[in-house]
Amino acid sequence: xxxxSAKAPARxxxxxxxxxxxxxxxxxxxxxxxxxxxxxxxxVTGTAGRVTISSENFxxxxxxxxxxxxxxxxxxxxxxxxLRIAATRVELPALTVAVKSDxxxxxxxxxxxxxxxxxxxxxxxxxGTRWNDEEIALMAYESEHDYVGVPCGKxxxxxxxxxxxxxxLLLDTxxxxxxxVPLPSNIVLMLVDCGKKHDLAKGSGYRQRVAECTEARDKxxxxxxxxxxxxxxPRLSALPExxxxxxxxxxxxxxxxxxxxAALERGDSEKQADLIAASHVSQxxxxxxxxxxxxxxxxxxxxxxxxxxxxxGGGFGGAIIALVPRRKVAAWWSYVSRENPNSKLISTYALKxxxxxxxx
Ligand code: GLA
Numbered sequence: 612x613x614x615x616s617a618k619a620p621a622r623x624x625x626x627x628x629x630x631x632x633x634x635x636x637x638x639x640x641x642x643x644x645x646x647x648x649x650x651x652x653x654x655v656t657g658t659a660g661r662v663t664i665s666s667e668n669f670x671x672x673x674x675x676x677x678x679x680x681x682x683x684x685x686x687x688x689x690x691x692x693x694l695r696i697a698a699t700r701v702e703l704p705a706l707t708v709a710v711k712s713d714x715x716x717x718x719x720x721x722x723x724x725x726x727x728x729x730x731x732x733x734x735x736x737x738x739g740t741r742w743n744d745e746e747i748a749l750m751a752y753e754s755e756h757d758y759v760g761v762p763c764g765k766x767x768x769x770x771x772x773x774x775x776x777x778x779x780l781l782l783d784t785x786x787x788x789x790x791x792v793p794l795p796s797n798i799v800l801m802l803v804d805c806g807k808k809h810d811l812a813k814g815s816g817y818r819q820r821v822a823e824c825t826e827a828r829d830k831x832x833x834x835x836x837x838x839x840x841x842x843x844x845p846r847l848s849a850l851p852e853x854x855x856x857x858x859x860x861x862x863x864x865x866x867x868x869x870x871x872x873a874a875l876e877r878g879d880s881e882k883q884a885d886l887i888a889a890s891h892v893s894q895x896x897x898x899x900x901x902x903x904x905x906x907x908x909x910x911x912x913x914x915x916x917x918x919x920x921x922x923x924g925g926g927f928g929g930a931i932i933a934l935v936p937r938r939k940v941a942a943w944w945s946y947v948s949r950e951n952p953n954s955k956l957i958s959t960y961a962l963k964x965x966x967x968x969x970x971x
Pocket of ligand 1: 624630631632763764765766924926
């Protein structure tokens with residue numbers, strides 16, 4: 612076989628934001644989305660370690676890269692990172708990589724994880740390796756975290772590689788144990804872009820939050836922040852105010868994930884909405900990673916009567932996720948879009964075994 616194509620999905624995180632850094636090691640609850648990145652990997656003649664990368668999505672000539680070179684601050688770094696890691700396990704000849712994607716970039720639904728997981732899946736297919744979904748997620752993570760240098764956690768890569776469509780993935784980012792959780796079929800997951808992009812690789816806000824969480828963990832003398840629970844919150848008063856707020860978000864958000872799964876399992880939609888709403892307030896006031904355009908979308912949703920809406924993903928821009936009763940979806944979007952003319956519907960994703968009927 613000379614070529615192989617593989618694809619991987621984007622993800623939305625239902626709840627559990629910023630709990631997945633190594634310093635925090637908490638729970639997350641993402642779900643794959645019906646947006647995909649497809650990679651066609653082809654063996655070509657030439658020197659091993661040379662790669663030609665092109666994308667249908669960008670109006671630029673194919674990019675020539677060497678696996679031994681350092682990152683350039685270009686999107687192709689993600690591909691090079693994955694291939695370098697793969698090359699430590701299989702012998703790679705010269706390759707061409709063709710990328711095609713319908714994942715919106717900068718909306719906080721992890722276009723980078725979809726790209727990395729698709730590349731590793733394509734290598735697996737072309738070279739017949741036996742990597743399982745967890746190993747693929749970890750290789751994709753290594754590319755993004757260690758090679759590209761994004762200080763991210765492991766949620767996105769696990770959601771893309773291990774997650775299953777229509778189900779939420781409860782992942783403990785400390786042990787990497789995970790299980791699928793069914794979602795209510797009367798709820799539609801709405802994703803709305805606020806019009807301002809987020810960029811984890813370039814943006815300094817995310818990096819600063821990672822540093823603040825590290826400071827909290829070190830000053831509190833714990834292994835990870837998510838070892839702590841509600842009873843430990845008074846200990847945060849010993850920390851500088853900004854650091855205490857970051858830690859309070861992480862600790863309470865981790866507990867909210869577990870409470871949300873319990874509420875899902877007993878069918879308690881009021882409690883689910885409360886927890887999503889509390890997650891947004893905590894991101895806005897304690898983690899301080901929201902922006903006015905995002906808050907405005909969330910507030911519109913609440914005014915309409917849907918409390919379960921919050922900033923999704925890395926923050927400082929991007930999108931909201933809202934859990935909207937199926938029968939109210941059209942009215943909800945008409946209300947929210949009227950109040951926020953710059954916003955854009957990314958997707959509505961019927962949560963369980965249903966059609967993606969409102970997709971933009
Ligand atoms: C980005 C990162 C993830 C996670 C989220 C916030 O998507 O890549 O690892 O930290 O932000 O929850």
